[in-house]
Amino acid sequence: MQNEIVIAGFGGQGVILAGALIAQGALEQGMFTTCFPSYGAEMRGGTANTTVIVSEEEIGSPVSARPNILISLNEPSFERFMPKIADNSIVIANSSMIPETSKYPIKPYFIAATDIADKEIGNVKSANFVAVGALIKILNVISLENIFKACEKAFQKKPNLIDINKKALQAGFNFIKNIAGANKK
Amino acid sequence: MKKLVKGNIALCDGALDAGLKAYFGYPITPQTEIPEYLAKKMVEQNKVFVQAESEIAAANMVLGAVATGVRAMTSSASPGISLKQEAISYMAALELPAVVVNVQRGGPGLGNIAGSQSDYFQAVKGGGHGDYKILVLAPNSVQEMYEMGYDSFDLSQKYRIPVMILSDGIIGQMMEPVEYNRQAKADFPAQDWALTGCAGRQPRSLKSLLMKEGILEQHNLVLQKKYKLIMQEEVKYENFMTEDASIIVAAFGISSRVAKSAVKEARTAGIKAGLLRPKTLFPFPYEVIASLAKPNVKFLTVELNHGQMVEDVRLAVNGKCSVDFLGRAGGAVIGEQEVIDKIKSMRG
Numbered sequence: 001m002q003n004e005i006v007i008a009g010f011g012g013q014g015v016i017l018a019g020a021l022i023a024q025g026a027l028e029q030g031m032f033t034t035c036f037p038s039y040g041a042e043m044r045g046g047t048a049n050t051t052v053i054v055s056e057e058e059i060g061s062p063v064s065a066r067p068n069i070l071i072s073l074n075e076p077s078f079e080r081f082m083p084k085i086a087d088n089s090i091v092i093a094n095s096s097m098i099p100e101t102s103k104y105p106i107k108p109y110f111i112a113a114t115d116i117a118d119k120e121i122g123n124v125k126s127a128n129f130v131a132v133g134a135l136i137k138i139l140n141v142i143s144l145e146n147i148f149k150a151c152e153k154a155f156q157k158k159p160n161l162i163d164i165n166k167k168a169l170q171a172g173f174n175f176i177k178n179i180a181g182a183n184k185k
Numbered sequence: 186m187k188k189l190v191k192g193n194i195a196l197c198d199g200a201l202d203a204g205l206k207a208y209f210g211y212p213i214t215p216q217t218e219i220p221e222y223l224a225k226k227m228v229e230q231n232k233v234f235v236q237a238e239s240e241i242a243a244a245n246m247v248l249g250a251v252a253t254g255v256r257a258m259t260s261s262a263s264p265g266i267s268l269k270q271e272a273i274s275y276m277a278a279l280e281l282p283a284v285v286v287n288v289q290r291g292g293p294g295l296g297n298i299a300g301s302q303s304d305y306f307q308a309v310k311g312g313g314h315g316d317y318k319i320l321v322l323a324p325n326s327v328q329e330m331y332e333m334g335y336d337s338f339d340l341s342q343k344y345r346i347p348v349m350i351l352s353d354g355i356i357g358q359m360m361e362p363v364e365y366n367r368q369a370k371a372d373f374p375a376q377d378w379a380l381t382g383c384a385g386r387q388p389r390s391l392k393s394l395l396m397k398e399g400i401l402e403q404h405n406l407v408l409q410k411k412y413k414l415i416m417q418e419e420v421k422y423e424n425f426m427t428e429d430a431s432i433i434v435a436a437f438g439i440s441s442r443v444a445k446s447a448v449k450e451a452r453t454a455g456i457k458a459g460l461l462r463p464k465t466l467f468p469f470p471y472e473v474i475a476s477l478a479k480p481n482v483k484f485l486t487v488e489l490n491h492g493q494m495v496e497d498v499r500l501a502v503n504g505k506c507s508v509d510f511l512g513r514a515g516g517a518v519i520g521e522q523e524v525i526d527k528i529k530s531m532r533g
Contacts, residue, residue, distance in 0.1 A: 065520040
């Protein structure tokens with residue numbers, strides 16, 4: 001099974017880093033992966049997106065015509081990519097910035113990533129990692145341990161940011177775990 | 186363990202491991218990571234980095250550097266590579282071992298910054314003037330960006346010929362796990378042609394103006410002999426499931442990845458498809474394509490342009506079977522499904 005993940009938001013939300021993190025996590029997991037960022041005209045405040053492909057087999061195109069996973073961190077990116085994703089896609093929508101009244105047939109996992117990062121973690125910039133943590137739990141393909149390893153490598157040069165971002169990943173992971181737990185009851 | 190690296194960076198690491206001594210460049214998307222990264226690395230390693238005033242200047246600086254026998258490189262994207270053609274023709278004439286990287290973007294003209302493969306003709310058929318060839322390598326992964334970034338220097342030195350790495354914006358920008366599997370080199374034997382100062386020896390010269398009667402014709406014959414040798418010795422390609430294939434897809438670089446996925450998918454649908462991927466575009470794998478061209482076989486060439494390599498495939502096939510084409514240009518990327526649909530339509 002090949003998972004084709006698009007992460008989208010505005011420039012500065014850490015979209016590209018989140019993509020590289022997932023790809024590194026897949027590598028730690030011993031899987032094939034590609035990560036292809038949008039590049040060029042993006043700037044802080046503009047839109048940015050990146051495509052990560054994670055697979056048990058050799059990957060062809062790093063560009064996805066029809067992604068099956070979307071992490072959307074802001075409303076313009078949500079509107080841009082919801083019509084492009086496959087049926088039965090997994091969608092994680094940052095409800096701190098996207099209204100929870102989706103007109104699309106696919107029901108997203110709404111998670112207030114920015115609020116969680118800001119209020120629970122104390123670092124608003126970690127919203128991207130909160131969303132990735134949620135995906136790790138839903139997808140169940142890359143282990144939390146391996147995404148932590150990836151996080152350590154991502155911040156090799158800024159080790160003071162490792163713990164706070166691990167907390168962000170854990171918070172997103174727990175958020176989904178708790179929803180699943182509540183549904184079982 | 187493998188590292189997750191961007192294509193443009195892996196290429197730099199390959200060049201550095203191969204003993205790159207001097208880099209001359211000018212920024213242009215989608216290759217700017219190359220000068221950006223080397224600006225730091227070359228200075229750290231006490232080597233030469235120059236951001237030139239233009240692409241033309243950068244290419245001529247490479248000419249000057251390689252004339253002294255050191256390993257030097259320049260890189261650019263399509264419009265910038267057009268500007269470098271004069272120096273490439275001169276380096277081909279002077280038999281200089283230089284490495285030129287083209288991370289192709291959409292054209293013609295200034296075009297756009299998306300990945301493309303529209304510079305095949307320019308790279309393979311000679312973008313500059315005169316009867317010359319350069320070795321052209323076509324990486325299709327970050328791993329090959331590293332390996333070809335490394336191997337290009339040995340090849341260029343072995344044959345005293347400019348080598349072009351014909352990459353594209355997608356391979357250049359994407360990240361993939363890569364293994365740095367080449368030995369780092371630093372020391373090289375002195376070249377008996379290099380201009381290193383003639384104290385204590387006979388002066389040498391490197392000239393491309395050869396006016397005396399018959400001299401230029403002789404020089405051209407020398408060059409042609411070398412190209413022939415390269416065509417015998419250096420053809421490289423990937424052959425995937427072509428043995429029993431009735432539809433053979435020919436593709437290079439990024440489009441070969443899309444094509445390979447489509448071939449696998451076609452196989453699971455019961456279609457006998459295969460892939461022939463040239464890794465060297467000059468020398469081109471004419472012979473293997475010719476040997477695969479049989480009356481019950483159909484070729485399909487897939488490219489991110491409007492039909493360039495397909496002309497060489499047709500030359501190789503030489504009328505022995507049909508050669509179809511599927512392409513998109515201007516920065517558009519062909520999807521796997523488009524290739525599968527085309528293969529299915531060819532099955533008849």
